[in-house]
Amino acid sequence: MTQKPDKMPTELIDRFGRRVDYVRLSVTDRCDFRCVYCMTEDMTFLPRKQILSLEELHEVGRAFTELGVRKIRLTGGEPMVRKDVMSLIENLGALDGLEELLLTTNGAQLDKYAPALKAAGVNRINISIDSLDEERFTRISRVGQLQKVLEGIDAARAAGFERIRLNSVIMRGYNEDEVLKLADYAMDREIDIAFIEEMPLGEASDHDRQDTTCSNDWVRQVITDKYELVDSAERTAGPSRYVQVVGKNSRIGFISPVSHNFCEDCNRVRVTVEGRLLLCLGNEHSVDLRAILRDPGKDFNDLKQAIVDSMAIKPERHYFYDKDHVQPVRLMNMTGG
Numbered sequence: 192m193t194q195k196p197d198k199m200p201t202e203l204i205d206r207f208g209r210r211v212d213y214v215r216l217s218v219t220d221r222c223d224f225r226c227v228y229c230m231t232e233d234m235t236f237l238p239r240k241q242i243l244s245l246e247e248l249h250e251v252g253r254a255f256t257e258l259g260v261r262k263i264r265l266t267g268g269e270p271m272v273r274k275d276v277m278s279l280i281e282n283l284g285a286l287d288g289l290e291e292l293l294l295t296t297n298g299a300q301l302d303k304y305a306p307a308l309k310a311a312g313v314n315r316i317n318i319s320i321d322s323l324d325e326e327r328f329t330r331i332s333r334v335g336q337l338q339k340v341l342e343g344i345d346a347a348r349a350a351g352f353e354r355i356r357l358n359s360v361i362m363r364g365y366n367e368d369e370v371l372k373l374a375d376y377a378m379d380r381e382i383d384i385a386f387i388e389e390m391p392l393g394e395a396s397d398h399d400r401q402d403t404t405c406s407n408d409w410v411r412q413v414i415t416d417k418y419e420l421v422d423s424a425e426r427t428a429g430p431s432r433y434v435q436v437v438g439k440n441s442r443i444g445f446i447s448p449v450s451h452n453f454c455e456d457c458n459r460v461r462v463t464v465e466g467r468l469l470l471c472l473g474n475e476h477s478v479d480l481r482a483i484l485r486d487p488g489k490d491f492n493d494l495k496q497a498i499v500d501s502m503a504i505k506p507e508r509h510y511f512y513d514k515d516h517v518q519p520v521r522l523m524n525m526t527g528g
Contacts, residue, residue: 199257199495199496199499200259201258201259202259203258203259203260203498203502204502205503206502206505209456209505210259210458211260211459211502212259212261212262213260213261213262213264213458213459214252214260214262214263214461215264215266215459215460215461215462216251216252216264216265216266216461217267217270217462217463217464218265218266218268218270218273219242219267219270219464220236220237220267220268220463220464220465221236221267221268221269222267222272222297223269223272223297223299223300223334223335224269224297224299224332224333224335225333225334226297226332226333227362227365228331228362228389237464241465242464243464243465243481243484245273245276245279247466248279250484250494251462251480251484252286252289255498256286256287257495258499259288261288261289262289262291263291263292264294264295265280265283265293266295267295267296268464269296269299270294270295271299271300271301271304272300277307280292280294280308280311280313281311281312284311284313291315292311293313293315293316294308294315294316294317295316295317295319295358296316296319296343297340298319298320298340298343298344299335299339299340299343300343301343301344301346302342302343302345302346305346305349305350306346306350308350309352313352314352314353314354315352315355315356316347316352316354316355317355317356317357317358318340318343318344318347318355318357318358319358319359319360320358320359321359321360321361321365322365323337323372323376324369325337325338327366330365331365344357344380344382348380348382354382354383356383356384356444357373357376357377357384357385358384358385359387360386360387360388360389361386361387361388362389362403363402363403363405364402367405370386370410371417374414374418378436378439378440378441381439381440382441383433383441383443383444384441384443384444385431385444385445386407386443386446387446388407388448389403389404389405406447407445407446408447411434418437418439420434420435420436420443421435421437422434423442431444431445431446432444432445432446433445457471460501460505462480465481466479466480466481466482466484467481470506471506476504476505478501480494480498483497
């Protein structure tokens, strides 16, 4: 698939006038953890033939960058468990027009890969960590080892990425008493942290999400009781709303899809590991890119045209917990973290 189209838009604009310049690209549905908000305990993963090859993932990334996308975030599952994933990362990092190559990871492989990721062109890394208590960390991740993640965070810091951010999903009954502990850990290391409301994607196997979801309004108040926070106009590629902690170098972000809809300025789409282009995290509007990639009668021009056409079905917003709208049934590892 090498043909380059003669006439194509140089940017992606949806029907609400929003420019899409950021793609979250899932490279695997597999993970070495089994976090309670992301997977069921006994997961069935996709057969190899159903997932995009590394070459196909690169073609998708190239198509998007030629259509004006400037940021690609690699997600999973856990991206670093994909065999030979570094070859994909190196090739994506060399794409013309790409300004930022980002990675979301559980951190457990960073002690091995952090320097190579930096050399391959990864600018910023988000590392998931939901508890600093070893027993509780294992309860949330089911199989993860806290020490490996802490070592991975240290390795990322040593590698010198432009920015490192911790991601923490706060859940009532699991870790709501660790908000300050996690914030302090990040601030002590002069890295950022984002608190994320649990997203109602799929059926969690051991809890009802409506019982465990903590509003970020509550999380912010907990932090405000100790620190002075100043709202920041600074934005990154994603939906975080940041505050600056007075006297500290770290930022604290809040990702609040349940309590504060942030869809009005959405600039993102997602590609699942099976090649499904999702136009919205909380809706099922999608386009099958895998079918185009594997159709011998179609070429690179067709792939790009399908992406351009998909802007017509990108919905205005999601409707989490709205009984009048169909809720997504896919789990987060199938969606792309």
